[in-house]
Amino acid sequence: AQKVTQAQTEISVVEKEDVTLDCVYETRDTTYYLFWYKQPPSGELVFLIRRNSFDEQNEISGRYSWNFQKSTSSFNFTITASQVVDSAVYFCALSEYNTDKLIFGTGTRLQVFP
Amino acid sequence: GAGVSQTPSNKVTEKGKYVELRCDPISGHTALYWYRQSLGQGPEFLIYFQGTGAADDSGLPNDRFFAVRPEGSVSTLKIQRTERGDSAVYLCASSPGTGRNNEQFFGPGTRLTVL
Numbered sequence: 449a450q451k452v453t454q455a456q457t458e459i460s461v462v463e464k465e466d467v468t469l470d471c472v473y474e475t476r477d478t479t480y481y482l483f484w485y486k487q488p489p490s491g492e493l494v495f496l497i498r499r500n501s502f503d504e505q506n507e508i509s510g511r512y513s514w515n516f517q518k519s520t521s522s523f524n525f526t527i528t529a530s531q532v533v534d535s536a537v538y539f540c541a542l543s544e545y546n547t548d549k550l551i552f553g554t555g556t557r558l559q560v561f562p
Numbered sequence: 563g564a565g566v567s568q569t570p571s572n573k574v575t576e577k578g579k580y581v582e583l584r585c586d587p588i589s590g591h592t593a594l595y596w597y598r599q600s601l602g603q604g605p606e607f608l609i610y611f612q613g614t615g616a617a618d619d620s621g622l623p624n625d626r627f628f629a630v631r632p633e634g635s636v637s638t639l640k641i642q643r644t645e646r647g648d649s650a651v652y653l654c655a656s657s658p659g660t661g662r663n664n665e666q667f668f669g670p671g672t673r674l675t676v677l
Contacts, residue, residue, distance in 0.1 A: 452604075481664065493605070493653065493668035539604050547618055548593060548657070548664040552604030 450475050452542050454553035461530050462561050469525045469556045471540030477501075479545035482516065482523045487555070488536040499523065530560045564588070566669035568654050574675045575644055583639040583672045587656030593617075594637050595666060596629055597653040605653055611637060612660060644676045 451474040461467045473482065484496040497507065499516050507514045511528045527534055537557045541550040567586045575581050587594050593612050597605035607621040611631040619629075626644075631637040641648055651673050655666040 483666075485668075490670075491651070492670045493655075495665055495667060498665050541604075543664060548660045548666075549595065549607040549610055549618055549621065550597075550605070550666060551607070554602075554604050 450542055450544060450551045452540050452551055452553035454540055454556050456556045457554070458557040458559070460559045460561065463531060464529050465560075466526060466528050467530050467558065467560075469527075469538050469540075469558065471523045471525065471553060473521050473523065473540070473542045475542060475544055477544040477546075481543045483541040483543070483550065484514065484523075484525050485539045485541065485552075486536045487539060493539070496525075527558075530558075532560050532562055534558060535560045566654055566656050566667055568652075568669040568672050570672060571670065572673045572675075574677065576677050577644060577646060579644050581641050581644055581674065583641075583652050583674070585637045585639070585654030585656075585669060587635065587637070587654070588667060591656035591658055591667075592634070593657045593660050593664070593666075594631060595655040595657070596637070596639050597655065599651045599653055599671070601650075608639070617660075641674075644674075646676050649674055649676045 453472045480501045482499045486494045504516050513526045515524045537555045539552050539555045541552045569584045595610040596608040599605045609619040609629050614634045626642045629639045651671040653671045655668045657664050657666045
């Protein structure tokens with residue numbers, strides 16, 4: 449069965465600290481996609497990244513980076529030099545090859561204090 | 563261009579009433595998805611359409627929930643005989659396609675409150 453676990457329910461940091469949000473997934477498929485979304489206080493989910501299961505290269509986009517490790521079924525997200533505007537709930541999600549529905553984790557609330 | 567839009571943004575209804583929630587996807591997106599998000603939880607899948615047909619409706623909780631997309635664009639989620647437990651934010655998303663083109667873009671949601 450598919451499942452996404454985000455064990456950290458809430459993280460608080462001070463601006464400029466680095467922070468890593470953990471995501472562990474379960475699937476029996478060999479082809480699947482992993483996603484991260486940001487949900488700011490306004491409520492609208494914002495797409496951040498999608499990775500497919502055959503591409504384990506880490507990705508960096510500005511202050512954001514993602515570490516995909518198939519061996520540990522993890523897809524962790526790091527924000528470098530966090531800013532107050534990064535405060536939001538972050539969701540990790542999984543979709544399997546034969547279906548495009550997203551299975552979401554329960555989210556990690558990140559609070560960045562000035 | 564315009565993103566996914568949903569109307570109404572808020573809907574308050576009484577237990578037992580019928581409601582319709584509307585979603586306008588991004589122009590040209592062939593796939594459309596409905597999710598439900600309860601407070602403090604991640605979104606839960608309800609149904610998705612590829613074109614006009616429901617490709618997967620396995621997330622609909624029971625037969626009080628129904629969704630249509632008659633012309634392959636706008637979709638309506640219909641809930642009959644609403645119950646208090648239906649209160650949630652209903653999210654719609656669209657994507658350019660499926661498989662490798664399955665990046666889903668979400669609308670702002672409709673907050674449904676059943677009194």
